Amino acid sequence: MTHEKATYCSLLQPIGLFLANGLVVGGWATAIPIVGRKAGLSESLLSVVLLSFAVGGIVAMLLTPRAIQALGTRTVSLAAGVGFLFLFPVVVGLSELSQLAIAAFFFGGCHGAMDVAMNASAIETERLSGRRFMSKLHGCFSLGAAVGAGTFGLILNDQPAMVAFWYSAIIATAMVLIVIAAGAKDRTAGVQVAGQTEAAAGVSDTERQAEHRSAYPLSAVVSLGTIAFCCLVAEGAMVDWLVKLFQPGEGPTVETATTGSGFVYASFAIGMSVCRFAGDMISHSVGDRRTIIIGCLVSSVSLMLVLMTRNPVMAYVPAMFAGAGLANVIPSAFRACGKDVRRVGQTLALVTTIGYAGFLFGPPVIGVIADMSSLRIALFVPAASLAVASVVAAMAEVLRAPAIVTRAGAADRSTDDAIRVKEENTLLQGEIL
Template identity: 30%
Template sequence: MATEADDGVRQLRRARIAIAAVFCVHGTVTGNFATRVPWIQDHTGVSTGQLGLALAFPAIGSSLMMPLSGAITHRFGARRALRGLLALWTLALALPALAPNLYTLCAALFVFGATSGMSDVAMNALGVETENRLGRSIMSGLHGMWSAGALIGSTAGTLAAHLGVDARVHHLVAAAVLTALGALVCGAVLDLRSAPDEAPPPRFARPPRAALVIGLVAFCAVFAEGASLDWSAVYLRDTMDASAGLAAASTTAFTLTMAVVRIAGDKVVDRFGAVRTVRWGGVLATAGGLGVVLAPAPAVAMAGFALIGLGVAVVVPLAFAAAGRSGRHPSQAIAGVATITYTSGLIAPSTIGGIADLTSLVASFGLVTVLALGLVAGADVLRTGVRARSASGGGTPEAAPARSTGATQ
């Protein structure tokens, strides 16, 4: 009996490492793609405006196709579904660089976003189930691994661009390597399957109301994150008269802050709970927004951006975790939250720019400050605790009731 329990614990620990590796692989694809966008623009010959249009298609593809993830998982099981969807995402990395013109680029980016969104929902749902069985928070760390993967991918992409490597070659090689790694690590994630008599989740149903409310909290965090990531350097240069190097350093520091805090965030969540963590994160992000708006010098503005990153870093992982426990079909709820966050990330940069054109960047970040305050007000909707492991005598983690991606074991 003890041996079976020990085997179950070891299997669960392997599953936790495996799902963390999946998040890292997923993020690495994004990092590799983002660094070669200038090459893709030159290769396709599109203007800046046309490139902006094309870059909207990943979000469109994700939003439309994410709801399919639950149905795919129901049919094939969580492990097979994740392995297949992750492979489609890693292979899709090769498509944008192969596009010869605007129309094919838009189509390639639609597929790129669709495969990203479906695999994103599948891996987050499995992450939630792994967290439930461990009985402690891991979602922040998983998203930290995604950020670490994005940094790895961007480093590889920067090196390839510096060496003048053709992006078609770079992305084909990266796609092959990441597909192989993804298939390998997916072999150890939890293998959940639907009960024979369980009806499949609807393919394109509206997510539960609880998930929509959770999504609004995530919207506030992602808006602040996207605005800071895309506009912090411009803010320091244009508003604070900072040098180009100092302005760029602000964006890099913000990205590193997000990654580090997410990796370390699980200990904070386990100590204080999701609601208190998000509420105090909102306080920090609001203080950071005020620091940016009222900054008398570049150093103060940089500190403000760092506080925003510190405050919002763990909100999205906690929102996904709460959504996964908010209804009968976790994938459907997670897809709803993910759609809202993708929409927020899509509209944040353009909204900040539009307000800045009408007024100023200072006024734009006044809006970011107000939305950060929304985290303080809305933190209570994340009041869904991590399910503890079975406490019945001799029960193993693997015996806990399964709730992941709409499937039951």
């Protein structure tokens, strides 16, 4: 097996994880109005469930890096993924607020752990292959979300919990089989600080301390974190509230609402997935800065157009453009974290945490605003946040700065080259790493 074939084989693991995660998120987006209606919850009370989901996700995100260090991304992502899948029908089947809040906490925890683990797997695959896959993998998530929203909306009947159970069981089986079939060695278990490669390169403690002192300024973290936060507030709002926007009481009839509103989110996810598959080419052509600025503006205007119509069919096209604009903002922001190889881990962790705080806590806040006014008015908040993100991106110095490469970074690349040569030689002998 050539090194190129080994690289694509190792991609099976993150592809399977991103697809499975997207399928459940798409199903959850369609199920949220059903859960609220079944339990008789107002927007503010439904926000309690979403807030519980958010708290569980943040707690898991803080704990998952240590679990990955001890067990590796494959073990953590599989455990979290299976938990995420099988808690989905549990949440859908409950009707008491207290039970929903508890189940949503663990449901969100599994989602947060899976999210961190599958992104760590993607970053490791990119690092070892020397190629860009992140946008395409996030495209797999968006494709899964589009298929999940449409499929779950179509197969729903008067027993949503049973439908969710078989839906999750099929996805879980496929996910486990794909990850096992990948068969690539997990290099993330037991990983320590990169100082070992620095020592191997002859980098002294004095040089390393000087590099750390001159690492990314706080303004870079604040800029990238603000962009991630604003954009993920919008993405989280689309997942949790876009379907609810076109449910009865917000415009359409009951017959139209069941399937039509689910296809609004599916349209959003389709636009996002198409542009994410082309995202690496787009960012390479126009640069990460322009990708973020233009994408945020397109998504903001398109979301406003969605909010101006009460017919879900009329919302399909602007929803698709909203997803297309938002598609490559987060991959570009995360990629900018790697411009300074000396602090890429710390910078990415901070920006990711700030960003996903917006994804998780934004929807509950929007629910509270909706209860005080209306959901349609409340969803102008994420539209405005996208405009703010475009302004921050236009002013952010970090998006204009060139990449910083150090002797330690060169050592890391040399180590990666050695790993790739060893991997190819071993695979040629018929072994599996």
